[in-house]
Amino acid sequence: MSEEILEVDGLTKVFNGTLTAVDHVSFSVAKGEVFGFLGPNGAGKTTAIHVLTTVLKPTEGKASVCGYDISANPGEVRASIGVVPQDYTSDEDLTGYENIILCGDLYGIPREVSKQRAEELLKLVELTDAKDKKVENYSGGMRRRLELACGLINRPTLLFLDEPTLGLDVQTRIAVWKYIRLMREEYNMTLFMTTHYLEEADSLCDRIAIIDNGKIVKIGKPEVLKASLGGDIMEITLNDDADATKLISKVKGVKGVKKSGAAYRIKLMNGEETAPEIMETLSSAGHKVIKLALTKPTLDEVYLEYTGRSMREAQEGAADVMRQRHILRRARRR
Amino acid sequence: MGSLNQVSKSRFHGLWALTNRELKKWYKAPFLLLMAIIQPVIWIGLFGKAMNIQAIFSSSPTSLPPPPDIPPQYLPALQEWIANISNQMFQGAFGTSDYFSFMAIGMLSFVIMFATMFSGMSIVWDRRLGFLNKVLSTPVARASIVLSKVLSTVIRALIQASIVLIVAYLLGLQFGADFRLWNLFGVFAALFLMSIGFSSLFIMIAIRSTRWETHMAVMNLLNLPLLFTSNSLFPTSYMPDWLQTVTKINPITYTTDAVRQLTLFATDMQQLTLDFTFLGIFAAVFTTIGILLSWKYLSR
Numbered sequence: 047m048s049e050e051i052l053e054v055d056g057l058t059k060v061f062n063g064t065l066t067a068v069d070h071v072s073f074s075v076a077k078g079e080v081f082g083f084l085g086p087n088g089a090g091k092t093t094a095i096h097v098l099t100t101v102l103k104p105t106e107g108k109a110s111v112c113g114y115d116i117s118a119n120p121g122e123v124r125a126s127i128g129v130v131p132q133d134y135t136s137d138e139d140l141t142g143y144e145n146i147i148l149c150g151d152l153y154g155i156p157r158e159v160s161k162q163r164a165e166e167l168l169k170l171v172e173l174t175d176a177k178d179k180k181v182e183n184y185s186g187g188m189r190r191r192l193e194l195a196c197g198l199i200n201r202p203t204l205l206f207l208d209e210p211t212l213g214l215d216v217q218t219r220i221a222v223w224k225y226i227r228l229m230r231e232e233y234n235m236t237l238f239m240t241t242h243y244l245e246e247a248d249s250l251c252d253r254i255a256i257i258d259n260g261k262i263v264k265i266g267k268p269e270v271l272k273a274s275l276g277g278d279i280m281e282i283t284l285n286d287d288a289d290a291t292k293l294i295s296k297v298k299g300v301k302g303v304k305k306s307g308a309a310y311r312i313k314l315m316n317g318e319e320t321a322p323e324i325m326e327t328l329s330s331a332g333h334k335v336i337k338l339a340l341t342k343p344t345l346d347e348v349y350l351e352y353t354g355r356s357m358r359e360a361q362e363g364a365a366d367v368m369r370q371r372h373i374l375r376r377a378r379r380r
Numbered sequence: 381m382g383s384l385n386q387v388s389k390s391r392f393h394g395l396w397a398l399t400n401r402e403l404k405k406w407y408k409a410p411f412l413l414l415m416a417i418i419q420p421v422i423w424i425g426l427f428g429k430a431m432n433i434q435a436i437f438s439s440s441p442t443s444l445p446p447p448p449d450i451p452p453q454y455l456p457a458l459q460e461w462i463a464n465i466s467n468q469m470f471q472g473a474f475g476t477s478d479y480f481s482f483m484a485i486g487m488l489s490f491v492i493m494f495a496t497m498f499s500g501m502s503i504v505w506d507r508r509l510g511f512l513n514k515v516l517s518t519p520v521a522r523a524s525i526v527l528s529k530v531l532s533t534v535i536r537a538l539i540q541a542s543i544v545l546i547v548a549y550l551l552g553l554q555f556g557a558d559f560r561l562w563n564l565f566g567v568f569a570a571l572f573l574m575s576i577g578f579s580s581l582f583i584m585i586a587i588r589s590t591r592w593e594t595h596m597a598v599m600n601l602l603n604l605p606l607l608f609t610s611n612s613l614f615p616t617s618y619m620p621d622w623l624q625t626v627t628k629i630n631p632i633t634y635t636t637d638a639v640r641q642l643t644l645f646a647t648d649m650q651q652l653t654l655d656f657t658f659l660g661i662f663a664a665v666f667t668t669i670g671i672l673l674s675w676k677y678l679s680r
Binding site for chain 1: 393394396397398401404405408409509510511513514515516517518519520679
């Protein structure tokens with residue numbers, strides 16, 4: 047049995063007695079695992095994080111973090127977790143270094159220790175050169191990296207990441223993933239994250255829960271979820287018109303073949319391993335493959351399948367959030 | 381867990397860190413600091429020197445046409461007599477013969493009130509920008525979050541009030557005959573009680589607010605009425621009865637009176653005790669309510 051770092055049982059949060067943001071959610075996260083909540087905006091991901099990080103009280107249900115109950119021992123829970131919130135919460139008027147030290151003080155870490163850790167973390171997220179600049183001069187990516195560093199100052203057993211790459215461009219996003227992986231290896235942490243980027247869930251998470259309208263609709267490993275949709279698609283074109291359908295169907299892992307002219311659309315499991323076998327079978331029978339394409343189902347389809355909402359809607363929501371935040375920041379400068 | 385062992389056991393470990401954060405935002409921004417100094421100076425200059433009420437009383441009778449039935453040799457004596465009467469009227473009304481001094485001390489409360497209004501604003505911003513949620517997820521005591529706002533505001537307000545006092549002195553503030561240097565401790569004690577009470581009050585108003593516009597509107601509704609229903613600009617004894625009732629529950633009245641008793645007037649110990657009792661109760665009640673309410677709303 048692996049040790050459970052996070053255990054959630056029937057967790058529910060109702061706002062004002064009417065709006066159910068989190069609806070009887072149950073799951074558990076094992077030590078060292080990266081667990082992700084995937085869902086569209088407004089699905090209740092952030093509320094779930096707020097409840098689990100003791101910012102909000104649960105309306106119903108139980109949860110324990112690192113063995114401590116979130117309602118009975120919130121102080122112990124807070125001391126053993128790190129939180130990287132969705133918003134840029136660093137103080138813009140302070141420098142990056144001052145922000146990390148402030149976080150250290152909030153956790154009650156002695157100054158000598160937090161100073162040493164701050165240097166180490168700044169190096170890890172490559173902000174050492176910018177540490178004495180005011181945060182208002184940081185780019186979005188730099189601010190995100192600073193948030194990551196702040197979340198690690200107390201060496202948490204469990205780190206919560208709420209939409210860690212929201213609003214970042216693709217390159218910066220990949221860089222942030224790199225830091226998250228690095229941090230995880232360096233400090234041997236368990237990660238709980240929320241995201242509505244499918245690539246992110248796919249590339250970082252060991253297991254994901256698809257959440258919609260406050261409910262978990264599906265939990266599993268990304269590969270398994272994708273496989274549940276029916277496997278990969280391979281498209282080939284041969285240089286002759288002879289019917290190779292039967293030949294292909296015999297290969298282990300092939301689920302179905304459709305022929306149209308010299309082109310075939312093959313449904314198969316484990317695309318990477320099955321495809322070479324098909325190629326071999328075909329060439330040993332004297333066929334020549336002149337075109338080949340292997341597409342794997344993305345979480346996009348999984349997402350659509352279970353939430354009934356398209357990714358585009360969710361992305362538009364994100365654009366709104368960013369616009370709002372931008373306006374807010376400008377207003378603050380006034 | 382090794383990391384847990386290193387955590388300090390004090391319940392208020394984050395208090396100074398959060399207070400210092402607020403103060404840093406202020407003293408590390410030269411412009412804000414400059415404004416904080418210039419603003420009260422302008423107020424003192426404008427209110428204190430522009431509203432020269434004293435001049436109305438002491439306008440020289442020589443400019444008036446001489447009364448017809450009085451022989452000219454009595455005129456100087458009459459003029460002196462009139463000047464004396466108006467001076468006594470002024471003294472009776474304001475408790476001092478110098479309106480600028482009267483007003484400058486009233487400005488101290490004014491400055492404190494404006495400085496404390498920001499305690500509420502900063503908590504609205506912290507909520508809006510997500511900083512509040514981040515702090516709530518750390519082991520900092522809930523009371524520390526509110527106390528840090530109160531404490532930083534009090535420090536800022538007292539520094540601004542000190543600047544006003546110094547500037548007023550340079551511009552000609554005349555201390556009363558009873559003034560001793562150690563009276564300044566009393567002055568700061570009164571200002572401290574007022575600022576702690578007011579910043580708790582304004583935080584209380586702000587604690588649930590997520591829009592700074594709303595908070596701003598409430599503040600604008602409150603600030604000038606609070607000022608004008610007190611004795612800081614004009615003695616309350618000339619106000620209509622209903623207004624006098626309002627001034628009697630306005631903490632600014634008691635602060636201003638306490639400070640005037642200590643700096644300008646012949647100190648009336650009974651009155652001073654009453655002032656401090658009221659201010660002490662005001663500060664204690666609102667700080668307690670502020671902390672209790674924030675406890676309630678910070679842990680939803």
